[in-house]
Amino acid sequence: MSIEKLTWREAEYQFLRRIDWLIATNTPLDKAQEALVDHTTLFKFYCRLDKDDKARNLFRELTLKFADACGTSLKKQRTDSFFIHGWLQILSRYGLFKEIVRVFLQNLRKQKPGLCEDVVKELSRDYLAKDFDLTEKDREKAQRQIKVMAKDMYLLYETFINHNQVKHYESFKTLAKVFDQQCETVEGADGEKMEIVIREKPKGDEIISTPHNTDARYVKKGKQTVCGQKGFITVEQLWQLIMDWDFRTTS
Amino acid sequence: MLNPFGEQSMFRKTSPQLSLFDIDNMFPNILPPKDWCRIYRKEIYPLIDEDKFRDLYNEEKDKVGRPNKSVKTTISILIL
Structure with a gap:
């Protein structure tokens, strides 16, 4: 027995093909097909459990008893870290601005079609x-477009910051936050119009990387760039039983 | 509202009935008696109390439709 890295689909696939799993789950051969839990059900059940503390308590209780039943010493444990890759496109500043505005407008069109129009x-x-398209290969063109899109973001910000309902939309809050992190407004020379300047480096520590998951962060580990979350598992060293886990956003 | 079986939802506990086609009956020596899967089935599988998960199935939408998959099996797969 060792750590197995299976997706939901792979877990479903393995169930009917692993004699040890059938024995462990007390599944007779004639009922195996009937007992098969498909990957969607498995995932939905996991999501329901995830909202509840009893899952973690049960996991701890069962793992400790399993380790004890197997005669496993828990003196030697190690903690491994791994990345959970999100299904998120890695966005440049150009892509981020475009997507932030698009997501906000899409939501606005749904909620307030007249205002959106x-x-x-x-x-x-x-x-x-x-x-x-969220990419622009021509670097100079991309830089020009970033400035234009920053103006669009500012226009949207100014238009809706005092709107009683729109200002509470999550997509609007994200837009406002990204604008603050990535841009700043400065007074134009000789009393001219206000100018929007793109910051060289985004402001703050919690930089939003995508409107689809504002907690996700980019991180580089070696040659790979990850946008998603970081997981930690504590593993007992003899049988590699997972004893505990923790997840946090990459930073 | 009760379902045709007199329960509040389509929640069903795993049947404890043994089967003739149990793997141990059909292939008694296929894995050693001290294999992890046998230890799991003997020591851990009975500890999964399905009643603790009954409230996960008490939502309105779960009062109709087919009964749930075995909670013991689902939890075991998640652990494995």
């Missing part, structure tokens, strides 16, 4: 277009 006319581009 009015405001999109003021923006520099159609953020809700179907053929939407």
